[in-house]
Amino acid sequence: MKVTKDSIIGEVLDFDRETAKFFLEIGMHCLGCPSARGESIEMACEVHGTNADELVAKINAFLESKN
Secondary structure, eight states: OOOOTTSBHHHHHHHOGGGHHHHHHTTOOOTTSHHHHHOBHHHHHHHHTOOHHHHHHHHHHHHHHTO
């Protein structure tokens, strides 16, 4: 899976539950709520005042390291 700013958080978590740590690190503690399940990474980062590009890069690096 290649994650982008438009990726839905719920889909990323369904692909690899271990990615939750990256969302938790930036203050996204409600990963199971309906909003998080249908919200894009970019939308969530705006709400939490976080850089979406940096988060996407971390998640993709993590996923690539598992291959």
